[in-house]
Amino acid sequence: MHLEQYDRIRAAIAARGLTPEMETRIALFVGASKAVNLPFLWLAGMAPATSVAWQAINTQLFRESEALTLLLRVTRWTPDPMVYVLSSQLTAPLYAESLRLGWSDGAAQGEGIGLAALAFGHALLATVRLAPIIPAEEVPANPFAVALLRIEQENGRLLQTQIRLLKDGFAGMSLSDRESAIAEKAALVEATFSSFLDSLAA
Amino acid sequence: MSEALVGRHTVRFTLDGPRDAPVFAFVNGLTQYSSLWESYSQHLVGAGFRVLRFDMLGQGQSDKPALGVRFEDHWRTLEGILDHLGVEAAHVAGISYGGTVAVQFACERPERCASLTAMSCFAEMPPQLYLMGCGLFEALVEVGLPSLQRWLMPMNMSDEWLAANRDAMPEMMRRGYAINDLYALQNLMESVNDFEPITDRLPRITCPTLILNGEYDFFTPRKCHEVLRKGIRRSRLVIVQHAYHAYTLEHPAVTMRLIRSFLDHVRAGTWPGDQSVWIAADDPSAPEPWFPCTGDHMRAIPMPASTAPRGNPATPAPRRAPRARKAGHAS
Numbered sequence: 135m136h137l138e139q140y141d142r143i144r145a146a147i148a149a150r151g152l153t154p155e156m157e158t159r160i161a162l163f164v165g166a167s168k169a170v171n172l173p174f175l176w177l178a179g180m181a182p183a184t185s186v187a188w189q190a191i192n193t194q195l196f197r198e199s200e201a202l203t204l205l206l207r208v209t210r211w212t213p214d215p216m217v218y219v220l221s222s223q224l225t226a227p228l229y230a231e232s233l234r235l236g237w238s239d240g241a242a243q244g245e246g247i248g249l250a251a252l253a254f255g256h257a258l259l260a261t262v263r264l265a266p267i268i269p270a271e272e273v274p275a276n277p278f279a280v281a282l283l284r285i286e287q288e289n290g291r292l293l294q295t296q297i298r299l300l301k302d303g304f305a306g307m308s309l310s311d312r313e314s315a316i317a318e319k320a321a322l323v324e325a326t327f328s329s330f331l332d333s334l335a336a
Numbered sequence: 337m338s339e340a341l342v343g344r345h346t347v348r349f350t351l352d353g354p355r356d357a358p359v360f361a362f363v364n365g366l367t368q369y370s371s372l373w374e375s376y377s378q379h380l381v382g383a384g385f386r387v388l389r390f391d392m393l394g395q396g397q398s399d400k401p402a403l404g405v406r407f408e409d410h411w412r413t414l415e416g417i418l419d420h421l422g423v424e425a426a427h428v429a430g431i432s433y434g435g436t437v438a439v440q441f442a443c444e445r446p447e448r449c450a451s452l453t454a455m456s457c458f459a460e461m462p463p464q465l466y467l468m469g470c471g472l473f474e475a476l477v478e479v480g481l482p483s484l485q486r487w488l489m490p491m492n493m494s495d496e497w498l499a500a501n502r503d504a505m506p507e508m509m510r511r512g513y514a515i516n517d518l519y520a521l522q523n524l525m526e527s528v529n530d531f532e533p534i535t536d537r538l539p540r541i542t543c544p545t546l547i548l549n550g551e552y553d554f555f556t557p558r559k560c561h562e563v564l565r566k567g568i569r570r571s572r573l574v575i576v577q578h579a580y581h582a583y584t585l586e587h588p589a590v591t592m593r594l595i596r597s598f599l600d601h602v603r604a605g606t607w608p609g610d611q612s613v614w615i616a617a618d619d620p621s622a623p624e625p626w627f628p629c630t631g632d633h634m635r636a637i638p639m640p641a642s643t644a645p646r647g648n649p650a651t652p653a654p655r656r657a658p659r660a661r662k663a664g665h666a667s
Contacts, residue, residue: 135397137514256402260519266510287480293519294477301403309403310344316402 136328140266142335148269154210156334157278158217160264161209163330164285166225167262167323168198170232174251187303190295194255197292201285208277224333227326228258231319249304249315256296257319259289261327267334337370337397342416343409348397349417352377353386358450359423360599361388361414363430363438365456365582366524367488367516369396372585379592383599388426390417392434394520404523407531410434411441418448427602429453429595431584432556433524436531439564442545443537451602452545452568453595456553456581458560459567460533468555473525481518485509491555492582538567544607545571546598548591548616550579558634570609574626575633576616589620597625 147156175195181188235250265286272279300312337348350370360380362373370389377387391398393405393413414437418426425448430438435457442449458465476484489498489505501508545568549561558575565573574594576583584591594616601607613633614626632639 135515137511140514253402256519260402260517263514263518266514270506290476290480290518291478294522297403297519297522313402320402 136331137266139328139331139335143267143331144269146335147267147272152272152276152278154212155214155217157209158212159221159334160282161205161211161278162218162221163225163327164262164264164282165202165205166228167258168202170228171251171255171258172198172202173232173236174255178248178251187299190299194292194295197288201288204281204285208281210278220333224326224330227322231322249300249307249312250319252296252300252303253312253316253319254323256293256300256316257323259293259296261320261323262289340417340420342393342413342420345393345399345401345413347390347393347399347413347417349388349390350377351386351388351421353381354384355386357381357384357386359388359418359421359426360385361390361418361426361428363410363414363428363434363441364390364392364395365430365432365434367485367512367521368431368434369515371396375588376584376592376595379596380599383596385427385599388417388421390414392437392524394517394524396515400517400520401523402519404527407437407527408440409527410437411444414438414441415445415448424448425450427451427453427599429455430457431455432457432581433528439538439541440534442541442543443534446540446542449541449543451543451599451607452541453548453598454545454561454564455548455584455591456550456556457564458556459535459538459563460560461528461531462559465556465560469525469528473522473529476518476525477522481513481516481521482509484521485512492580493586494552494578494580497586535563535567538564539569541568541570543570544598544602544609546594547571547573548576548583548594549573550576550581550583552579553581555581562634565611565613569611570607571611572607572609572614573612573633574614574616575629577618590616590618593620593625 150156172195175191175198178191179188179195183189183192231254235254263286265283268279268282273283300316304312337350339346339348341347348370362370362376364370364372370391373387373389377389380387390413392410394400414428418424427450428438428441429452430436432455435455436459438452439454439457439459442452461469472484472487475487486509489509493501498505545564547561547564547568549556549558561573565571576587576590576594579587598607613629615629616626617624630641632641
């Protein structure tokens, strides 16, 4: 629960508006949460389109890509290089986990990569929620604020995809093992997201 | 908050009141969290109870299993907390989703239920309730949590409350959005899909039971509570005037008074539990908390009560019925 952090960030935005620096920091984090999952979705999308699950993954691939392109276009990027340096530190755990999943564990685990990647996707979509930082008065006219809300709304749909695939798939693995895999990823994403919120609230 | 390990999950709870007092447990509604019972807790602690409030699995501060829990896991969670506390039996109350959890607890563990307060809930889902539930789940999953919140507000509250709180509602919704984890809420709602009717098990409930239903509750309407009234031997149904689904929030003084009066009867051993129907006094300081319902409590128009079995064509209609219908039509 991040209510206290949300409150502080919203107060800062209400006082100073959504500055290019703030937009850049948010866009880099939300963008990272999308980018780290794309390779797995792309790989899964190469499979034969013979199942309903394939359709869900294909949809997710393009929705996540859409979110990234939307952020790229609507963000007013700051020219301050330090913002990018600090952001790369904050998002590094997400990229590191993505690389670890893709290159270290993937070959060894075989089918396990599917579960780990879905668990990572679940954790990202469930945890990275920023709608409460947007002051109500920013919403109607600010393209960045509207984009954030659109992305978060889409996240809710994609989250159900992860839940369905994790619940209904992997029949050979117990529910508690699946939940443990998700909990591990959730802890990592939660810690990273909380650090990000702290940095925005500072 | 304190915590208890129930199965492999951690549940967080608050316990207020003297250690040796009888335990009264509240079970939350779907999007509620335990702190919303704060004023009720203070009131009941003042009346000599030890009040237990807890977040169900998937809610507030308790664990939120990523792939959800089964609906029946919730009453087992309550039992797990009572075990953890070493409490043999408790007075149990719940509203909406939590009301059905409370009823299920009373069915499965009648010996551990000292009394039951069932509010805005059901033992089986009539088609309207089931389809509304499907629609709300779809709103949550396909449109998002704000959509679910916008549907629930008018189901839960009256026009008067909505008008009076119009300016405050965006912030209420924002806080609700921040506090409720979307995946956990999706799982909680999905668990209702597997809910099996418990109507045939209601006769197992032997404790004094107060059933509360909002006058205008169209989400869990009168017929849901009628099933409870008919199935629970020592029950009384009390209709809360002018109320919708969430009268615990909109009419706390009236609701607290009803629960307190019920508990006074239970402690004194004077709860009639005759499956009769009553109407709550609008004024929480009225001399009596409720008065008998003399009309047909199943109708929305004020028809006199029929003593004949419903739907029996051989039985003549009450003599005043046509006049009442005509008068209603003319106005």
